[in-house]
Structures are given as C-alpha cells and as structure tokens.
Amino acid sequence: MISEFSIGKYLIFTSKKHNYLCVFCAGCRYVSKAAPKTQVECDYDGPAMKTQVPGPRSQELTKQLGEIQNVGAVNFFCNYNESRGNYLVDVDGNRMLDLYTQISSIPLGYNHPALIKLMAHPDNLSTIVNRPALGILPPGNFPEKLMESLLSVAPSGMTRVQTMACGSCSNENAYKAMFIWYRNKERGHNTPSAEDLSSCMVNQGPGCPDLSILSFMGGFHGRTLGCLATTHSKAIHKVDVPSLDWPIAPFPKLKYPLEEFARENAQEEARCLEEAEDQIVKWRHKGKPVAGIVIEPIQAEGGDNHASPEFFKSLRNIARKHGCAFHVDEVQTGGGCTGKFWAHEHWGMDDPGDIVSFSKKLLTGGFYHKNELQPYRIFNTWMGDPSKNLFLTEVLNVIRTENLLEEVTRSGKALLNGLYELQTQYPGILSRARGQGTFCAIDVCDDATRTSIILKARNKGVVLGGCGDRSIRFRPALVFKEYHVHLFLNIFNDVLAQHK
C-alpha cells in the first residue's frame, strides 16, 4: 500500500511494504513502487534493523580488511548502493538514520538522484576518467565551472579560489600563502633574495623564515605536519610527531544556557582575545612573528565550542591591527549545515577574513583568498579534481532549488528544541545543548556513558558521532527534515530512558 500526504510544499509517498519514502519536490524525482531496483528512490521511511551493529558480515569484513590495514577506527561496512537520502545501509542489511554523514562530508544524503543523473552525460564521463594537472593544463570549461560552483558561493570580499584535494592540503597551502604574503610584505616586494634562495634549499633562514601561525586550544585543522602544529583537539592526533613551536591562544569556554551566563561568557571571550593579542606581541619579540591566525567558526573536532560574533569580529580586528592574515577554517562548518552557506556569515561582516578554507560537504578541498594573498607558488600535480567540482555544481543547484538552507534552519530549530527538552528530562546525563542550524551538539556526563549511548542508538538505527571529551555532535545531511528530527528524538529518548 502506498500512502500519500503533504508537509508544507512537499508531497510525500510512503510504502510500508517496500520500506521507502519518497519526497516529491524540485530536483527530486518520484519513483513508483514498480520501479526496478537500479532506479534511485529518494529516502526510506525509517530505520530497519536486522542485527546488532556491527553485524556478522561487517565483523567478517573487518577481519579481512585487518589483514591489509589498520581497522582500529572501523565502525561497520556499508552498502552504499542501497543507501538512500538520510539512510545509511550496512552490509548486514541494517538501515540507519545517519546523523554523522561520513564525518559531516555528505551534503545531500546518499545517492541523490541529481548526482546520479550527472553521470549520464558523456562529457562528464571524460571529466571523471581524465584527471588533469589543473595548474598547467586545465579543461576548457574550468573557469566556467568554477564560476558556477565555488565562485557562486564565495565568502564576502573574496573573488579568488584555489582548489585542492582534501582539507589538510587546503590548510597546508593556505598557510603557505599566508607565509609568502607576510614575507613579501616584510621585503616590500615579491622577489626573494639570493640568500633567501640558497638558504631555503637546506631548510635554513632567511629563506625558510622563523614565522608562525597562531592557533587555538581545542582547534582542529588537519593532521599533516603543518596542520598538526595548529591542531590541539586531542593528544592522540599529535603525540609522537615532531612539531613546530608556534603560539597557541585559549578558545572561549562558554557556559550554557547563554542567556544565564551572558556576563561570564563576555568576560571569558575578552580574556581569550587579550591572550591572543599578547601571544602575537610576545612572539614578534621572540623573533617568530605571527604571519596568520587560523580559527574555526565553531570548533568541531574539539567539542563543538562556539563563540559569539563579537568575539570573531574583535579577533579579526586584532589580526588587522598586527598585520596578521586571518584564516577562517570552514572545512567542517561550511556548505550549509549552520543554516547559512558559511558559518562565518552569522558574524555579519563584510570582510570576515583573508582566507576561507573548505572541504568535506564541498566535495573538493580548497581555499578562497583575498587578492593580496595571491598564492603564487602554490602548486602540486592535481590541485583538486574537476570531477568533484562537477558534483559540487549540482549540489549547489539542489541547495538553491530546494531551499535547503531554510530547511536546515527549520530542522535545526526543531533539533535544538528537542535537545533542550531532553536535557531537562535527563539532567544527570545531558547538558550544554547548543548549535546553529543542524550543526548541534550536547554534552554527556562522561565518556563511558557517551560511548554507550552512541552504540545503543546505533543498534536502534541511528548513526551518531562524538567530538571533544564528552560531546555528541549532530551532523545530518542538508536533506534532514523536521520529520527526521522527530524520528531521531523519539529513538534518542528511548536510548536515554534506558540509562536513566
């Protein structure tokens, strides 16, 4: 039996027998129950669990993969072919509502019809099969594709963008752009001296200058050596790897609910800003000036730590005052999940930064930058992947035609209100519910309880992820609607009730 009903502008069809749900809306075709298996349905109508997770097939595959590589972090194995929309299907046939979306990297859910459809065009086959060295031999449609995709969502004040293969490469190269810019400023021109050129060949100054990047405790910017020197979220990311001695400032630790602690929180932010500025002065005197400041609009891996727009505005001013570049790392926050395309838009600034880096939901890595930070000498073989830009263009089309930013704002409110209710109901377990859009988090009393809650939720058909010491972070796709929120909250409530 197929039932049909509508929520707002959506016409919804569900089939109990075939266990799927399809939302009929712009950019999303309805597929009748008679459609063959290979056709794409939009979404299922709820979780459906057959085994504990990981099930026997996942366990078997984990053993197999263990012969080839480290499997310490593997949760379970997936059937991506059968996954749809907000639902991740595993190899044991379990179907789970996914609020983690591959560490926040799937923008439109699984197998979105618009993306599948892209592959039908023969030009696109060639883009996927022939990966060019973009820095020397770009495809003819590259400027146009960049305009359609990345430039169409460029942060305020930025008209230039460089693509990269992943988030770490994006930040590494953004740091290099800031260092080169700073050295050019110091020299008063762009031409390195003979001494610069000879000394750098053996890793010495002045060619390899004693410059630094200021980062924040709790920040995460990647795990390659340069990025890792600015990452301070978990010791396990950093231990045993040589680093660079660079300054670190505290990130505000806000108290919740915000209304109640307005004064303390403002003081805390002022303290962090003062410390950041002190570090800049101190390191300049130490002969290791701060070329750039790197910060996330919301510290994600570090525990979903928020700060006020005023904090970021003041920090931006401190950067300007001291001649440091300001790098906003939107690898996890970018792409719409906060209800705006970039999280820094919530600051309401015309000039939010000099560099904005991205990856994950943008499908390609890269960074936007101000004209002055012309990343001359930023180069590698691939410099991104035009096949990812292709998918990004379509993702942006869907975001626009389906008004997904509004949807995220709506779902996010429902989610955060639900979390507020749950933390009132379970004060011994939950606290500090917080979020922007669907980019929400809640703290659990301790790490063991958090792990237990995440595993229990998974066995009831909800995929969640942790962050920081004891937070659960919510990172659904942009197609996560209000009814998915309620579906999730019901299951989450059941799990918590068992813990009470």
Add this chain to the structure above:
Amino acid sequence: MISEFSIGKYLIFTSKKHNYLCVFCAGCRYVSKAAPKTQVECDYDGPAMKTQVPGPRSQELTKQLGEIQNVGAVNFFCNYNESRGNYLVDVDGNRMLDLYTQISSIPLGYNHPALIKLMAHPDNLSTIVNRPALGILPPGNFPEKLMESLLSVAPSGMTRVQTMACGSCSNENAYKAMFIWYRNKERGHNTPSAEDLSSCMVNQGPGCPDLSILSFMGGFHGRTLGCLATTHSKAIHKVDVPSLDWPIAPFPKLKYPLEEFARENAQEEARCLEEAEDQIVKWRHKGKPVAGIVIEPIQAEGGDNHASPEFFKSLRNIARKHGCAFHVDEVQTGGGCTGKFWAHEHWGMDDPGDIVSFSKKLLTGGFYHKNELQPYRIFNTWMGDPSKNLFLTEVLNVIRTENLLEEVTRSGKALLNGLYELQTQYPGILSRARGQGTFCAIDVCDDATRTSIILKARNKGVVLGGCGDRSIRFRPALVFKEYHVHLFLNIFNDVLAQHK
C-alpha cells in the same frame, strides 16, 4: 581510406581522412569510421596543429581564469573529451603527442575505452557519487577491491597498504608512521606516557619528539610543510615557508656515458653513502635522531638523477644498521613507466624498504608498509577515494592483458637509442641521455635553450616537460608504442635542426 597493417601482435587500422589510428588488441576495441562521435576511438594517427600554442581560445580562457586564480603555470587549456590515447587535444583544436601526461599521472592515455566502460555499471555510479569516510565506514567491497588493485602489485615484503588522497598526503602520513614506529621502539611499547600526551598538546617534547627524516639534495617529496622539509629540488618550491631543521645528504651526480665513468661514479656513490651515514650519526648525537630515510629510486623533479642498484642496496643496509625506517617514494616512478611496475624492482631486492609511497599513475595516493610500521593513528576524513581504486583495478587489468610493461621496455629502448643518436648529432645542445623504460631524460646546454626547444616542440605537436636545471624529461603513458617513439624523434630532430 582505411589502411590496415600489423606490428608484432598488433593489428593497426588508420584512416587519413578521419585522422585517427586504432590498435586492435586485448582490452581495446576497434571502432569503425562509421562510429558516432560519442564512441571512443583508441588513438589518433599523429599530431595536427591549427594554431600556435597557446592559441587564441586558450589565451582567452587564461585571461578568464586569471580573474579567479593564479595562472602563472598554465600552459594551455584542453579538450579532454576529444583527447585520445597518446594525444592531448587543446581548446583551439590542436592535437599533440603527449610525452608529459599531466606531470606523469595518466597511465593509459586519454579516454581509454576500458575506463569509460567502467562507468556503465550501476554499482560504480554509487561508488563515484557517495564518497565514504574510509577509515570508519568502508564499503563492503573495499577489502576485495584493495586485493584486486593495490595488493596485487604490492612491493616485495609488503602486505599492508593505506590509501590517501594525493602524493603529499601519502608522504606526510608515511613520515608520521615512521615517527610513531620509532617512538614505540624507543619506549619499548606502544603507549605514550602522560607527559607525552600533555606536552604534545602544546607542540612540545617529549610528546612532540625531536626526530628527523634524512632526505637527499635534489629530492622532491611534495610541498606540504612536512614533505617540503625533505624536498630540495628547486628553491622556488621552498622559499618563504618555515621548515624543520632536518639532515640532508648528497645524491650521487653520475657522469655519462656510465660505461666510461664507472670508477668515478662508484666513488661518487661511495662518497654520498658515507655522508648519509655520517649525518645519521651526527644527528643522533645532536639529539635529533633520524627516524627514517626518504628517497626516490630516480630523482624526478630534481632532474632525473639516477643511482645504481648497489647504491640503494647499501643505503638500505645503512638504514637497517642504524635503526632508521627506509621509505621509497615511488610517486613519480611507480606504475610501470620504468618497465617494471615499481622502479625499485630494478634493485633486485627481496626487502627493498619499510614504506613505499605512490600516487599519480596509481590514480589514488597511499603507501605500502611493513607490518611493524602499523600506522596506528594515521587517519583523516576521506583516507583516499574508492572511485579511484575502481579505475586502478581496470588500469592494472589493461597493463596485464596488453603486456604494457614489456611494451614500455621496448618503447623505452627505442626512445633511449634515439636520444643517444640525437646527442651524437647535436653535441652542442644535448648531453647525458639517460633512462629506464620510457622514464627517460636528456640535458640541454642551458635553461633558455631548453625552454625554446620545449615551446618549439609544442608548436610542432609534441608536449614535453622539463625537470632539474636544464633537463627535459619524457613521461609518456604506458600505451606509448615504438611507432610513437619514431614519430616523436622525427619531430624532435626537426626542432633541434633549427637550433643547430
């Protein structure tokens, strides 16, 4: 008119009118001249030039792209849709024989039918559309696909592999694996102390240890900060970027022809080995022990610098003697272009290294490693891209069914012999012809002449690339046959004749 002839096991069809050539062999379908445009032909029958390169359309697009990003390195814009086999077609309709193949990163030429065909299978669409976080939620077929692809060509003594997004990330993470391995060895166990964990959070020892990687002058291992500290090919890659103070040893500068300078070259290699060992001892005493040695089997970016198998065998022994890991960087040499799948196979060793990194022709980045170098804590969001493994599996199939390694050896001999002849003919311009397989190079009298030769060759329909101070490197695809060699040599001869 279509003509048909055979070279060895190949049946060749050419059509003057339609300007293409098709080789009929296993894995490569012949397409008749009546085939529609969207079907894939295997190769063209020669270059065809319509304009100077860059032509007007390329120049127009360069201007457009210049509004968005730095175009200092852009050569021209390409029509990848129309490119076939060994021929790169640009946006002005110029068709060029490609001996540079996107900085040596295209294994089977452009639009190989076997790769295009892959996209027809619906399972593969899902692999391309849904990029997973491989470290936590791998697809069900991931162990099987790794076995079929990367493990089927694993270097001797290595059964484990970790994929990564690009060459730099591969090396960065390989270095981390060596550091962690070295610290575990120092501690006698794998568990960092409380002091390790707290000190690393602020980039200090002992958690961030004073360890180093020994690299070689002229080496290139990437441009992210960790890689860049081991890269010493060109100052312009390194200048203005802070670095790590790590040891550097000289790489042998061999004299050619090798037969004539056997004694001097052996002395030169002995000198470099002695210096490498001295550095290891010296840096241990300095309190910055060498955790690993990184080296390319042929220094590519640095100028196609070769060394003998004995050199590498001795260096491997030095690494073992001093407890350093031995990392063979095959990012540019791997994938068959030297006539063996890995260049280090020419050393004839059962135990060539502890780590072998790859990217480019392998389509995915990554590294193989010994069991002992279990890269625990090596992690990022994507950890590679299964859609690239998919194409790699097919590339390996084609290499096997078409005996491409034998073909490369055959073409390589013809190429090197041709280069020997040309340097005899033009002794004032060319010298030091050298190579393994088609991975060949020749030196030009000076940089200005090299640039002029490369540009003139391009206008006659041959794409070449430089490396080092004054070398031209040849990096054709694995489908570059003997008749392509002769075609190239004729054009190259014409260009040189103009310079005489």
